[in-house]
Amino acid sequence: MSRIGRFWNSLATPKKIPRFYSVILGVLLLVGFIMPLALNDQQLYPRPTPQLQIDENDPLAPYDRGGVPLKEPGIVKSQYPQFSEKSGMVTSYLSPIAIGVSNTTIYYGTSIYSSPGGLIDEILYYSRGFDTILESTILMMAFVVATWVALHFTMKRREEE
Amino acid sequence: MDIIILGQQLMGYIPLGDIVLYLAPVNLFMFASALAFTTLIAISRTETQVEAGVGTLKDQEVKVDKDEFKIRRFLAIVCGLATAGAMITGDLFNFTLFVCLIGIVNIGIVAAVKQIDVLDAAFQYGLVAMIAILPLFGGAAMILASTGTISLLEIAHIPTTFMMIFGSLLLFLGVAGETGVAPFYATKAEMFRTPGSPFLLIIHLSSLLVIIRVIEILLIINKPF
Incomplete structure (x- = not known):
């Protein structure tokens, strides 16, 4: 009986809570090892297998989605095609620098150039644009809090006399 | 789209590309109450606490x-708006993002306090x-992997x-940690021991509304009836 009481008391101590939470999470994650996997192969946001494009010596290797900008849509599947009619039109856009680099090397797709304005991941910016807004809002709020704490030193540096 | 979710007819939807916010009576009611409370908070002032000294007049x-x-x-x-958004979103990943935003902002609300106990609790x-x-994002990813969609x-x-089912268990554990419900409540209870009442209440309200919403989502995913 006293053991249960001690357990309840430990739940009331804030310091013990992260440990307690991690134990529960760990036990639940162990179930994942014995769980039968039933993956759906009709995925919403498909990508071709990376090896396929690498073997073809495609310079955009794992990220090539095909298509011609503003003329022909690339391989983009959206959940509700009726809400995003122009989907896939700019997926394959490459900036002039990116075109230049991709002509010289076959490893362009995995290089650092491929990101900003190189290959546009249209799923992220067009059909799921609201998520992008929220993600950056989370980041901004984290910075707001951190800046405020840093500027105002909310911790008491020294105990008050 | 003519869809009935949990016995309620949809009154409409707001398409934002693949992210569709849907308007059902319960969701709309929770959305409106979250917004109303946010407005009340925006125009109110904080309370002032009085610490009485025993035996003295200090x-x-x-x-x-x-x-x-x-x-x-x-x-x-921001916390109120995020709660309102989490109420009407019809997309699982979007919902997890809203919950994550609520969690970050909750820490921020108490991080401005100057009491050591409260700050310690907020840290935990x-x-x-x-x-x-x-588990929050892992659960959503698990559900995406097994169904092929997150709408x-x-x-x-x-x-x-x-x-x-496993994915939704993970999701629930994630929301439970993020909002600090029953067994993990001690950290939040300590956080309330600080002046500035109306702003602290939004921490409570957001976790209550989010828990109701996550139960609705779990019912939609698992279909027990």
Whole structure:
């Protein structure tokens, strides 16, 4: 009986809570090892297998989605095609620098150039644009809090006399 | 789209590309109450606590200074808007993002306090909220892997598999850590021992509304009836 009481008391101590939470999470994650996997192969946001494009010596290797900008849509599947009619039109856009680099090397797709304005991941910016807004809002709020704490030193540096 | 979710007819939807916010009576009601409470908070002032000295006349007023008041009001409004958004979103990943935003902002509201006990508790709550991100997004990813979609309107038609149940368990554990419900409540209870009442109440309200919403989502995913 006293053991249960001690357990309840430990739940009331804030310091013990992260440990307690991690134990529960760990036990639940162990179930994942014995769980039968039933993956759906009709995925919403498909990508071709990376090896396929690498073997073809495609310079955009794992990220090539095909298509011609503003003329022909690339391989983009959206959940509700009726809400995003122009989907896939700019997926394959490459900036002039990116075109230049991709002509010289076959490893362009995995290089650092491929990101900003190189290959546009249209799923992220067009059909799921609201998520992008929220993600950056989370980041901004984290910075707001951190800046405020840093500027105002909310911790008491020294105990008050 | 003519869809009935949990016995209620949809009154409409707001398409934002693949993210479709749907308007059903319960969701609309929770959305409106979250917004109304946010407005009340935006126009109110903080309370002042009085710490009485026993046996003496040295009563102490604990006030919130202006800088602290401003940052708290701002974060409380963001928290209210995030709660309102989480109420009507019809997309699982979008929902997890809203919950994550609520968690970060909750830490921020109490981070402006100058009491050591409260800050310690907020730190522990922050640790739990950080750990909770793993099951939160992991659960959503698990459901995406087993159904191939994260739109709740589509998931409503897909028969439940064991992997979906596991995914929704992870999701629930994530939300529980992020909002600090029953067994993990101690950290949040300590956080309330600080002046500045109306802004602290949004922490309570957001976790209550989010828990109701996550139960609705779990019912949609698992279809027990």
